[in-house]
Each structure stands twice: as structure tokens, then as C-alpha cells.
Amino acid sequence: DVKVTQSSRYLVKRTGEKVFLECVQDMDHENMFWYRQDPGLGLRLIYFSYDVKMKEKGDIPEGYSVSREKKERFSLILESASTNQTSMYLCASRTDPSTGELFFGEGSRLTVL
């Protein structure tokens, strides 16, 4: 069965802390994505990666960075967390760019105090 696993379901951090959100997929997918989801704003793309060590900015990359050292793992980094980064973060992967079928993880709910 297809699986995208996000390392933490719930996190509480303080302003200024460095935050790592990890995502692992077991489907050998080349494309991976990080979204954030906020009420009324829908899903917004932060960063995506075509392949290992490749990354592209999405629509809202400010305040975030990513790392993809291995094909199965895509990490989202908040260098200095701020309260406006409190959100639900969703990781997704995709094997075939010709389809829109993304496989999502269960999400990481981050609260920044």
C-alpha cells in the first residue's frame, strides 16, 4: 500500500526555534511537495522537488527551506519559526507528472508560540 509518512503529527515550538519537518515515501516517487493548509486559504505550495538534490520554490517559500538528500525523504526546515507559521503542513509525492494524483501524508500540525 502506498505510504507517505510525516515524522510528527503535532509540534509546539517557540518563536525563533529551528524546526524540522520530515517526510518519507516508500513508493520510489521522483516528485515530492510541501504544502501548508490554513482555513479559508486552502493548500498553498511551499516547495517542491523533481528529484534528489533538486528543489523549486512554490508560491510561498519565504521563511522556509528544504532538503532532499535521498529520493525517499523530503525535509522542510523553518530556520527561525514565527507565529505566522502556525499551520497544518502536508507532504505529498507523485510518480507521474502527467497525472494530478498526489499521495499525501497525514499532516503535521505546528503551533508556534
Next chain:
Amino acid sequence: EDQVTQSPEALRLQEGESSSLNCSYTVSGLRGLFWYRQDPGKGPEFLFTLYSAGEEKEKERLKATLTKKESFLHITAPKPEDSATYLCAVRPIKAAGNKLTFGGGTRVLVKP
């Protein structure tokens, strides 16, 4: 700028009461339109892909249709287990990396 607007934001239905959700989009060119279902506390789950106007897809009580400016998700005789947020997304022809643009979703609550 590519935009996706879903309406209504929320929908309360009685079990068996059929209804439709709307997804209006503005894109320079459409490569595909996608519907997802999201249960509370979980990630979205893929439902359908529609590629061209006039196309229809069905899955159990759900039927998705596509025109040149909008898509509808029809829920026929819904059951409580159809309660979820339904998300619409488009993939514009010129989207870098074939990325998707999502709408805000429609929260559906089906009461027994």
C-alpha cells in the same frame, strides 16, 4: 494569475439529499482538473482527474463533471460517511513542475 474558487464553503445535507459542489477556475490553459477528499485530521485523498470539457467520472455516490470554466461534484443520495472536505485543484498548462493550484474546499456534513 491562476485561480480556483469553490462554493459553497460549507454544506449541510440530510442523508439521501443529493446536492452539487462547484469549482470555478481561471487558468491560461487547463491541463487537468482534480478532485480530492479530505477527512478531518488527515491528508487529502485523490478522487478524480478530468481533462476536457464534457468529461465525466463516477465513483460510488460521487460524479464529477467538467465544463470550460467550472467543474461540479455531484453527491447522489449521500450517506454520513460522505462527510468530508472536498478539494478541487487545477494544473495549468504553463505551471512549473506541473504543480497544482488548489481551491479552498467545501466542507460537507451529512446528517443521518
